Amino acid sequence: MKGSLSEFAQKVNTTTKAVLKSYTPEVELALGPAKVTLRAVPDPKKLKEQLQQEDNER
Amino acid sequence: MAENTEKESANLELKRFYDTATNNIQTSALVNRALADKISTETINQKVNNQLQSIYVSMNRINPRFNETSKNYGVIKKDILDVLTDYEIALTELSDYYDLKLEELILKKVELETHFVGKVFRDESIKQNEDKEMRFKDYLKSRLSEKSENMLNKVSSKKQEKSSVDFKDIRALQDLEDLKVEQDNRSGRKISNMLESEKTNQVEIGEIEEEIKKIEKEISDINDKKRLQLEEAMETREKWISTTLRKPSVWARTKTFFSNRFSTAKVISKTIIAPLKMKVREFRVNELEGLKG
Numbered sequence: 001m002k003g004s005l006s007e008f009a010q011k012v013n014t015t016t017k018a019v020l021k022s023y024t025p026e027v028e029l030a031l032g033p034a035k036v037t038l039r040a041v042p043d044p045k046k047l048k049e050q051l052q053q054e055d056n057e058r
Numbered sequence: 059m060a061e062n063t064e065k066e067s068a069n070l071e072l073k074r075f076y077d078t079a080t081n082n083i084q085t086s087a088l089v090n091r092a093l094a095d096k097i098s099t100e101t102i103n104q105k106v107n108n109q110l111q112s113i114y115v116s117m118n119r120i121n122p123r124f125n126e127t128s129k130n131y132g133v134i135k136k137d138i139l140d141v142l143t144d145y146e147i148a149l150t151e152l153s154d155y156y157d158l159k160l161e162e163l164i165l166k167k168v169e170l171e172t173h174f175v176g177k178v179f180r181d182e183s184i185k186q187n188e189d190k191e192m193r194f195k196d197y198l199k200s201r202l203s204e205k206s207e208n209m210l211n212k213v214s215s216k217k218q219e220k221s222s223v224d225f226k227d228i229r230a231l232q233d234l235e236d237l238k239v240e241q242d243n244r245s246g247r248k249i250s251n252m253l254e255s256e257k258t259n260q261v262e263i264g265e266i267e268e269e270i271k272k273i274e275k276e277i278s279d280i281n282d283k284k285r286l287q288l289e290e291a292m293e294t295r296e297k298w299i300s301t302t303l304r305k306p307s308v309w310a311r312t313k314t315f316f317s318n319r320f321s322t323a324k325v326i327s328k329t330i331i332a333p334l335k336m337k338v339r340e341f342r343v344n345e346l347e348g349l350k351g
Contacts, residue, residue: 002154005092008161012087015165016080016172023176030182031072055096 072182076175083171087164090277094160097281098153101288106146109334113138116330121322130323137331144338145292148346152291155349156284160277167273174266181259188252195245199238206234291345292337 020027117124125131209231216222 002157002161005088005095008091009084009088011165012084012168015168016083019169019172020080020176023179026176026180026183027076029186030179031069031076
């Protein structure tokens with residue numbers, strides 16, 4: 001059974017975090033003292049605008 | 059000072075790249091998934107509306123006066139709603155089959171794109187390490203050269219003064235020279251390994267980009283296939299024209315007329331609702347079960 005969009009967003013977040021974890025030493029080395037945090041699900045308004053753009057392109 | 063400022067601004071650029079890239083990966087995934095949902099919803103709604111229109115037109119053809127006040131209208135209305143709900147559920151199951159595949163592909167794309175970001179950082183860290191190693195190599199070389207020059211001057215001055223040269227000094231000079239060569243070789247090997255890693259990383263980045271392009275194409279193809287399958291689902295496929303046409307008899311036409319006027323509900327149930335129920339049942343058995351394997 002297909003899940004909801006927010007459930008899918010969680011899966012995306014989990015996948016991204018898991019992959020980036022394996023590159024932590026390189027990311028920390030390259031960024032130096034700058035802090036690195038992975039953002040959560042993007043703003044729904046921005047998402048809506050992007051959907052509209054995709055629709056117009058289609 | 060200038061070097062530190064340059065390094066800071068490079069770090070900030072990288073941070074910006076990191077934030078933008080990870081944000082884009084997540085947004086793009088959600089947009090793709092939302093688009094897949096939109097295609098399913100639009101196509102299914104269109105088909106259900108078309109089917110409903112078709113039912114109304116057929117009912118009107120049977121008996122234009124059949125309405126809310128007619129006998130058994132409530133029963134027929136309920137039956138129509140039930141069969142349309144079933145019709146919609148069957149279409150949703152078909153679209154879910156494709157949407158689950160799409161979800162897998164989108165998540166795979168997210169994984170690859172994140173690996174791409176990671177490998178860009180790996181590339182940057184290799185370059186930074188190379189830079190560090192080169193600078194350390196130069197520093198060490200200059201320090202060792204300085205020391206051996208000092209030692210050489212010491213030995214030379216002793217020789218000029220015609221005093222005895224300490225064997226230990228000669229050995230120390232020899233050791234310094236050996237150390238210089240050894241450090242040079244070691245640094246050389248390290249840098250060579252780093253260059254090799256950089257090359258491998260670049261190749262991997264290229265492969266990931268290719269893989270992402272393939273997945274994007276596959277997502278687009280599946281969306282198109284899904285739309286086509288939904289549009290064609292439960293449509294009347296066999297279209298044939300009878301070559302031997304006979305005009306119905308007067309009796310048959312009269313019978314139909316009275317049957318339509320006085321047993322409208324029965325006729326609608328038999329000629330509209332039952333065939334549609336059969337279509338949905340056959341679709342589930344023949345096509346949906348076949349897809350699920």
